[in-house]
Amino acid sequence: MTDSQTPPEPQGDPHLDPPAQEEPQPQLGRVIRTGPRTGPASDRPRRSAAWYDGDDRNTYLHRAWMRRGIPDHAFDGRPQIAIANTASDLAPCNSHLDEVAQSVKNGVYEAGGIPYNLPIISLGETTVRTTAMLWRNMMAMAAEELFRANPVDGLVLLGGCDKTIPALLMAAASVGIPAIVVPGGPMLNGTFQGRPLGCGTDVWRLSEEVRAGQLNADYFVKSESSMIRSRGHCNTMGTASSMACVTEALGMTLPGVAGIPASDSRLLEFSHATGNRIVSMVEEGLAPADILTPAAFHNAIVALAAIGGSTNAVVHLLAIARRVGVDVGLDDFDRIGADVPLLVNLQPAGEHLMEDLFRAGGFLAVMNEVKNLLDPGAITVLGTPFVDELAAHRVWDRDVIRTASEPLQRAAGIAVLRGNLAPTGAIIKPAAASPALLQHRGPAVVFDSVEDMHARIDDPELEVTADSVLVLRGCGPRGYPGMPEVANMPLPTKLLEQGVRDMVRICDGRMSGTAYGTVVLHVTPEAAAGGMLGLVHDGDLIELDVEGRSLTLLVSDEELAGRVPSASLTTAYAAPTRGWEKLYVQHVEQADSGADLDFLTGASGPDVMRESH
Structure with a gap:
């Protein structure tokens, strides 16, 4: 089609256009259920029946203690639904989820199920020390055990702030009973x-x-x-927004919910519909493993690139995939996503914010622009193909959502780097980097810990120039421990005063999804696990070649063979002696495997065979 034949963009006031031109609205009545029902509950056996069916002492105990005003018919085989609620005043981005939970409850009741609020460990990204990532696996493990231990047939997962949705998905995937996510939504601009x-x-x-x-x-x-300005999580395309969109791309939400602002009443409408839908999912037996297929992860990787999403989504998707036994690795992010165009003009890669994305057509409108890159075999919690949901979603603001032919950037997906400095991989987000630095060679300026970096970064005597490569180590899963968001190091003050606003930075830790810059992160193996990063000296030349996908320490193998980690690096890392941190350090895997605990990979399933009474 020539330019002269290209259809014009929609003109005029969309609210005054004829029905065919109106902004498509989610058909909530349509998405409540897709499977047949036979009365208040189908004939499908209930997991909860193991607790409630019968007239012996144990079933008496289970029913009697759960009554508390619940009527007799609550135990007649109706689906028992747990609402995994991460509301917490100390996780401010999730503080509104009690209201969301009530709408879910209403929907569950309406569809014939019995809802229960189940408080789950919550993690406030901006407040939890030492880093929320240290606790993601603990949250996932605790949630998994609660899901398995309780008499529930289905799960509604309420999350928002960065680690809460990944942890809930990891847990639900390992238990394997029907589950659906409601993202808490971004704050207003x-x-x-x-x-x-x-x-x-x-x-x-x-x-x-x-x-x-x-x-x-x-x-x-x-x-x-x-x-x-309001309730909700970060309004940039940070980790929270990225995970909401990626979760929808995985098929684990009702289509159209990702990105609805937390203060928008439509979030409660979708929450009610989600309560309806989980009851039907239980009746149909539609479980996470049916949805979280290789095709779903393919679509999630495409989505991550098209929205300019957070690098943190990489480590979360790897962890979720390992829970359901899907073979996803770092190279898949490069193979599938590297050439996907960046279509969303949102901070940190662009200009706008999440409220603007929702106004401009929303996440599904973005995915409709790259529909040809998606795997049509993936389904959603509706049991229908994800791609079938896209056609009705139009773009209303081309400055916010670009076309695939005129993107914000043509190939902006996550790039995976390898070389002697990262033999098992490191990643960089070209969409947030300075193009001139994507191929760079410079001398290393090395920091052995976050504390070392803060102590020296503004020292006027620090030997550093704009061409230097800042190296921060001791920040991986084991070395910190917990893999904090410190890779986007502040630049030396003396360079800032000279007008420098970006430098190549390399770290075995992570960076906030809201951050930007030419930052190489998730370097594996990390320094504390014997990685080459621990052998870099000040002044060593490092070469970054994003197009060539390489990260190279330009030091001979012979010299490296004689080096040992610096004393300050060794003393900066002290192995924890008790509690969760000790367990974490002993069992955490590297970033290229999702930084999960080695004994949590895979699934234990839903069954609990032993009775406690």
């Missing part, structure tokens, strides 16, 4: 003095300007109360 503020991304930007002497510190502090 914040503004300060007439300018939009993206939470996270503008923190990094403004703080560097203060350090450079280009921004008044009072201005920086005053903007704080304007950035977080």
